Amino acid sequence: xxxxxxxxxxxxxxxxxxxxxxxxxxxxxxxxxxxxxxxxxxxxxxxxxxxx
Amino acid sequence: xxxxxxxxxxxxxxxxxxxxxxxxxxxxxxxxxxxxxxxxxxxxxxxxxxxxxxxxxxxxxxxxxxxxxxxxxxxxxxxxxxxxxxxxxxxxxxxxxxxxxxxxxxxxxxxxxxxxxxxxxxxxxxxxxxxxxxxxxxxxxxxxxxxxxxxxxxxxxxxxxxxxxxxxxxxxxxxxxxxxxxxxxxxxxxxxxxxxxxxxxxxxxxxxxxxxxxxxxxxxxxxxxxxxxxxxxxxxxxxxxxxxxxxxxxxxxxxxxxxxxxxxxxxxxxxxxxxxxxxxxxxxxxxxxxxxxxxxxxxxxxxxxxxxxxxxxxxxxxxxxxxxxxxxxxxxxxxxxxxxxxxxxxxxxxxxxxxxxxxxxxxxxxxxxxxxxxxxxxxxxxxxxxxxxxxxxxxxx
Numbered sequence: 001x002x003x004x005x006x007x008x009x010x011x012x013x014x015x016x017x018x019x020x021x022x023x024x025x026x027x028x029x030x031x032x033x034x035x036x037x038x039x040x041x042x043x044x045x046x047x048x049x050x051x052x
Numbered sequence: 053x054x055x056x057x058x059x060x061x062x063x064x065x066x067x068x069x070x071x072x073x074x075x076x077x078x079x080x081x082x083x084x085x086x087x088x089x090x091x092x093x094x095x096x097x098x099x100x101x102x103x104x105x106x107x108x109x110x111x112x113x114x115x116x117x118x119x120x121x122x123x124x125x126x127x128x129x130x131x132x133x134x135x136x137x138x139x140x141x142x143x144x145x146x147x148x149x150x151x152x153x154x155x156x157x158x159x160x161x162x163x164x165x166x167x168x169x170x171x172x173x174x175x176x177x178x179x180x181x182x183x184x185x186x187x188x189x190x191x192x193x194x195x196x197x198x199x200x201x202x203x204x205x206x207x208x209x210x211x212x213x214x215x216x217x218x219x220x221x222x223x224x225x226x227x228x229x230x231x232x233x234x235x236x237x238x239x240x241x242x243x244x245x246x247x248x249x250x251x252x253x254x255x256x257x258x259x260x261x262x263x264x265x266x267x268x269x270x271x272x273x274x275x276x277x278x279x280x281x282x283x284x285x286x287x288x289x290x291x292x293x294x295x296x297x298x299x300x301x302x303x304x305x306x307x308x309x310x311x312x313x314x315x316x317x318x319x320x321x322x323x324x325x326x327x328x329x330x331x332x333x334x335x336x337x338x339x340x341x342x343x344x345x346x347x348x349x350x351x352x353x354x355x356x357x358x359x360x361x362x363x364x365x366x367x368x369x370x371x372x373x374x375x376x377x378x379x380x381x382x383x384x385x386x387x388x389x390x391x392x393x394x395x396x397x398x399x400x401x402x403x404x405x406x407x408x409x410x411x412x413x414x415x416x417x418x419x420x421x422x423x424x425x426x427x428x429x430x431x432x433x434x435x436x437x438x439x440x441x442x443x444x445x446x447x448x449x
Contacts, residue, residue: 011098013236013315015216016229025216026179027089043283046236046290046313 001037003030007049014041014050054201059085060366061359062193062206063172064180064219066093069334069351069358070212071163072111074172076359077210082366084172085204086164087195089179094160098214098314099348100239100276101154102251102268107349110356116152117162122270123153125251128424132413133256133406141250145421151251153268153276154348163352178202180213183222189371191223191329207371208362210331212355215315217336223327227336232284233319235263235345238291239278241310245303247275254297255409261285262402263345265297277303280316280345282402318342320395321388326376331358339383343394343401343426350387357382390427397430411436 008030015023017040024031042050063074063086071093074086102125108116126148127141142148168174178197186192191209195202211219220227247269254265262282269275279294290313297303317338325337333339334351341350361379365371404412415436421428 009096009311009313011313011315012214012216013234013313016227016315016317017231017234019228021221021228023216024218027091027177040231043287044231044234044236044315046238046315048289048291 001032001035001041001050001052003032004049007047009047013044013046017041017044054203056203057085058205059083060206061208061210061362062204063210063212065212065214066164067212067214067334067351068160068163068348069355071167072352072355073210073212073333073359074167075170076356077363078167078170078172080360080363082363085175086167086172087175087178087180091177093164094157097156097312099156100266100268100278101156102151103154103348104151105149107352110353120154120159121152122155125151125153127250129250129252130413131252131254132410134410136410136413138413138416140421140424145424147423149423153270180218183219207366208329208331210333210358210362211336212333213336215317215335220332220336223330225327225332229317229319232282233317234283235280235316235318236283236290237278237280237314237316238294239276239312240308242277242306243274243309245273245275245306247273256406260293316340316345316347318345318398321391325380326373328373329371331362331376331379333358341391341394342398353386354383394426
């Protein structure tokens with residue numbers, strides 16, 4: 001998965017639904033790792049910031 | 053360089069749940085450290101900021117501080133998909149209680165300050181990275197603070213780190229939220245909004261699939277205008293729906309002054325909100341009202357019980373899961389049954405067609421109420437809706 005950081009609000013909704021624990025949201029960044037990708041994060045994102 | 057700290061109770065996350073847990077643990081005599089990745093407590097706001105009067109009891113206060121309250125509410129308006137409007141105000145409701153729209157930036161910071169005043173050591177800009185169990189019944193958290201490693205050893209960790217809890221998984225508690233149980237939310241704080249003091253809820257599959265749009269007043273013309281949707285019901289995003297609502301006549305002339313986003317777990321609480329040396333509170337424990345998505349009150353109440361349970365376990369020298377299990381009994385006894393009912397109600401609400409929502413609004417428009425509560429509204433709707441009635445007959449007798 002990819003993230004458009006210009007749309008991201010760092011709200012962590014994506015991280016909460018990620019079954020692989022592959023998303024870390026810090027106070028200033030979103031970091032995607034070891035992604036399958038299943039696409040759940042993209043659907044959960046309130047802003048539409050994640051895409052395949 | 054790294055720093056090594058020790059304490060009795062480590063609280064991760066200083067939202068209302070974490071701050072309350074830290075305060076009550078410290079008041080009970082525990083040495084408490086509380087960390088938060090943010091530099092400033094209370095911001096960014098991830099919430100619609102509305103609460104009922106009841107939370108004050110658990111904070112040990114008889115009246116809310118004036119500076120917490122932006123608006124006192126005694127009028128609820130529900131709007132159905134076909135625009136059937138239900139007004140619940142003191143003409144229709146015999147024992148109207150106030151609700152409050154808070155200023156979370158002020159409220160959250162005051163709760164954190166109350167924890168610090170009680171003796172908890174707050175460490176801001178300190179991000180939880182990982183956790184591990186040590187020999188001898190201790191737990192260790194690795195954190196980062198201004199580019200440095202911080203190691204914190206504790207007897208009990210309280211996970212108050214929200215919907216995407218990172219603490220739980222390190223200690224064997226699975227916290228992934230299924231997509232169908234995630235309320236995806238966006239909110240604009242707006243000014244120049246036309247308001248009459250009511251808090252408003254708008255329903256319908258084209259308005260907010262699986263959830264609702266809210267307009268919560270924060271002043272004469274200022275309001276939180278937000279939306280929660282269930283993303284598994286649609287391919288569009290919460291922001292798309294909210295922007296569509298903003299383009300409606302209702303929001304004509306209103307201007308955005310702040311943007312917030314967030315996710316709310318609208319599911320059952322975790323089966324076990326405790327483990328060896330671990331307690332989970334608030335959103336991290338999924339103790340949220342699934343029907344409204346409201347989580348401030350349950351975060352505060354669970355935080356209070358967790359802080360007290362952790363301090364007691366430390367004082368008695370046993371912090372394994374058996375010693376911490378009483379925490380779950382306590383919140384279960386207080387609001388467990390209510391959350392189960394609201395979970396079932398939410399399941400029905402998300403399955404209702406627009407026509408059924410219209411019917412429910414018509415029914416609500418005809419009856420009187422003693423008070424405004426989710427339970428009273430459910431009872432009234434259930435009288436006209438067979439699906440609800442069957443689901444709730446055990447609760448509503």
